[in-house]
Amino acid sequence: xxxxxxxxxxxxxxxxxxxxxxxxxxxxxxxxxxxxxxxxxxxxxxxxxxxxxxxxxxxxxxxxxxxxxxxxxxxxxxxxxxxxxxxxxxxxxxxxxxxxxxxxxxxxxxxxxxxxxxxxxxxxxxxxxxxxxxxxxxxxxxxxxxxxxxxxxxxxxxxxxxxxxxxxxxxxxxxxxxxxxxxxxxxxxxxxxxxxxxxxxxxxxxxxxxxxxxxxxxxxxxxxxxxxxxxxxxxxxxxxxxxxxxxxxxxxxxxxxxxxxxxxxx
Amino acid sequence: xxxxxxxxxxxxxxxxxxxxxxxxxxxxxxxxxxxxxxxxxxxxxxxxxxxxxxxxxxxxxxxxxxxxxxxxxxxxxxxxxxxxxxxxxxxxxxxxxxxxxxxxxxxxxxxxxxxxxxxxxxxxxxxxxxxxxxxxxxxxxxxxxxxxxxxxxxxxxxxxxxxxxxxxxxxxxxxxxxxxxxxxxxxxxxxxxxxxxxxxxxxxxxxxxxxxxxxxxxxxxxxxxxxxxxxxxxxxxxxxxxxxxxxxxxxx
Numbered sequence: 001x002x003x004x005x006x007x008x009x010x011x012x013x014x015x016x017x018x019x020x021x022x023x024x025x026x027x028x029x030x031x032x033x034x035x036x037x038x039x040x041x042x043x044x045x046x047x048x049x050x051x052x053x054x055x056x057x058x059x060x061x062x063x064x065x066x067x068x069x070x071x072x073x074x075x076x077x078x079x080x081x082x083x084x085x086x087x088x089x090x091x092x093x094x095x096x097x098x099x100x101x102x103x104x105x106x107x108x109x110x111x112x113x114x115x116x117x118x119x120x121x122x123x124x125x126x127x128x129x130x131x132x133x134x135x136x137x138x139x140x141x142x143x144x145x146x147x148x149x150x151x152x153x154x155x156x157x158x159x160x161x162x163x164x165x166x167x168x169x170x171x172x173x174x175x176x177x178x179x180x181x182x183x184x185x186x187x188x189x190x191x192x193x194x195x196x197x198x199x200x201x202x203x204x205x206x207x208x209x210x211x212x213x214x215x216x217x218x219x220x221x222x223x224x225x226x227x228x229x230x231x232x233x234x235x236x237x238x239x240x241x242x243x244x245x246x247x248x249x250x251x252x253x254x255x256x257x258x259x260x261x262x263x264x265x266x
Numbered sequence: 267x268x269x270x271x272x273x274x275x276x277x278x279x280x281x282x283x284x285x286x287x288x289x290x291x292x293x294x295x296x297x298x299x300x301x302x303x304x305x306x307x308x309x310x311x312x313x314x315x316x317x318x319x320x321x322x323x324x325x326x327x328x329x330x331x332x333x334x335x336x337x338x339x340x341x342x343x344x345x346x347x348x349x350x351x352x353x354x355x356x357x358x359x360x361x362x363x364x365x366x367x368x369x370x371x372x373x374x375x376x377x378x379x380x381x382x383x384x385x386x387x388x389x390x391x392x393x394x395x396x397x398x399x400x401x402x403x404x405x406x407x408x409x410x411x412x413x414x415x416x417x418x419x420x421x422x423x424x425x426x427x428x429x430x431x432x433x434x435x436x437x438x439x440x441x442x443x444x445x446x447x448x449x450x451x452x453x454x455x456x457x458x459x460x461x462x463x464x465x466x467x468x469x470x471x472x473x474x475x476x477x478x479x480x481x482x483x484x485x486x487x488x489x490x491x492x493x494x495x496x497x498x499x500x501x502x503x504x505x506x507x508x509x510x511x512x513x514x515x516x517x518x
Binding site: 151186187190218253 | 298358381383400402404419420421422423425439440441442443444445446447468469503505507508509510
């Protein structure tokens, strides 16, 4: 009976709600009763965990606001675990008798709250990720539809907007590579080369640049491609460069540029 | 009686001759005028909702040895009586000048709001004035391109041809891009025009009287043959580049 009584007082003791006499009695008991001391430690942990979430929560306000807060939390975080209505302590006597059940509820609530919050954060970050992905794909779709525009200005605008994306997936690289290879406007090809040259380490980009060098007739675009290929291994680029060098239609200054980049070429 | 008949025939002939001095075409549903030419073309804005093609000198019918014939290389027929082929393709009005390179200059009057694309071959010089829509010129060989009092955007590429482009204002939505291989580029913008500028010439010199700011400190990252910066706090992309030609960006 004595032990029951002490356990009943532990929550209030922890919150400093006992008068001096009761407090002294509880402390006296705790110093002698290992079971109650252990109980206190457990309760402390739960209370502290809960206080971290709701710093101003006291047992009184906890009792009064338990469901209200729970509802609020449920509204805020849809996935918090639901605690059934029959666990609601209706009277103080019931509260006293069921202190461990309440403590268990707190554990459940804290656990649920933490899990819920974790899930929520996770869901939110997933949602953000999905949203970012959607925004990106909308951007990409816009860019791709723009790049099919009959207006060269709009196609350049599309290439510029792709240029602002931080990362380019293979589809976008391919789209730009197609612009380098097949767009009938010199300025679109030129802008696409300049955007793609940042990704020159990418195999697809290298391949399309080397292909473009074999088909490109405009000297300005040729020079842009030659300069973009300049940092690659000589053995990868020497063959298309030599082909261009030996082409009688190639402009003198383009040939000069090739010799500058691959000095040993013949 | 004989006199009257002769008179009527004469009047009829003169009418038919007059009808062949120009060609008019409605532009309902048209967004782009796409012109292919080897002989000089001038495109000017007018208030009518039609286009009018006016060769500088019309050829009398008696001198027209190609009547009823097709251009053997392109299969284009003269369907206007003034050595032009005009056809529609969706919202595009396609105008092909069938006159040979170095032939008479032709003026084409167009509603100001329409978009213009010119593909000029051989020696064809292109002049465009007062147009308010998009302008594209692709000069394949050595034709010069002169664009006056336009609003942009402008997309021009030439090989040996020089480019002079004067803007009344500069469209802030769509970039303006001009590139040449050996031709010079001279662009004039209003003093208060906002733009993000990129100018590059491998061998040519670049000059400007604009204050080109470098907020991202990018200028140092590239050589003196490439200039990157903003004028009047930046705006639409204006990109001028040449392999060997000089570039000038000037205030109006």
